[in-house]
Amino acid sequence: MGIAVLTPRDELPARSARLTRGRGLAHSAAVSRSVDGLVRWGAQRPWPVLTTVALVVACAAAVVQYTVPAAVPALERTPSGLPRSEYWRLVTPLLVQTLGWYQVLANLATLAVIGAVTEWVLGCRWWLTLVIAGTAGGQLAAYHWHEWGGGDSIAICGLAAGVLVTQLVGRDPPVRWAADAVLYYIVALAGWGLVGIVGAGLAVVAAVAGLWLVRRIDPAGGYRLALAATGLGALGLAALRDLHGAALTAAMLLSAIVLICRNWVGSSG
Secondary structure, eight states: OOOOOOOHHHHHHHHHHHHHHHHHHHHHHHHHHHHHHHHHHHHHSOOOHHHHHHHHHHHHHHHHHHHOTTHHHHHSBOTTOSOTTOGGGGTGGGGOOTTOHHHHHHHHHHHHHHHHHHHHHHOHHHHHHHHHHHHHHHHHHHHHTTOOBOOSHHHHHHHHHHHHHHHHHOSSOOOHHHHHHHHHHHHHHHHHHHTOHHHHHHHHHHHHHHHHHHHHHOTTTHHHHHHHHHHHHHHHHHHTTOHHHHHHHHHHHHHHHHHHHHHHHHHHO
């Protein structure tokens, strides 16, 4: 039986195969660690109770809206402004989605994501405070601008604005998944408000590309730069008389005031 002798040319495929197997094993190990880390991360987070309650209420309200036609005119914002003695209309427009099923589905999906992110990052008290701030800012602006209708997106804007501000000015680095969620949500809202559903899609695509670019240029400060630009965009929406911009601005201002006061009390103590 002869002995096979490998020439340098013969060794190249064997060496390539060994390198490929090694890289494959390393990649598999990295994926396994990522999946394990994601599972552990999810297990460490409490169930978002307030978000779940809000989703149940929103679903029940959608059922009522489509089974009791008289519910919408009784609960929505009126074109002429806030009627005298009908102060419930400051809150009840949150329960009716007057643009149709696509608004129902879009708001349910974004409430689930943004609500859970806010509850995990900031807690229940912040969640409630931001919902109130966003609702107040959005509703007052809508009545001032005589915008009829309804929807809970202004409450969701309050949640997103609070997460944006705390991630932007916090001492710790921004939490990537939280920053991504609010950034893409606000960018999509801006595109929707300016151009429609096509604008929302294009805005998200542009945001993905822009965020990738700033990460490449400045990995440490890229997220803060993107969040700052998103906050300026929210102020621009308010200047364009968009009620989502008004809701975002109100909640951002409240969050900034609370954080400034907290830091001042902490430094003076």
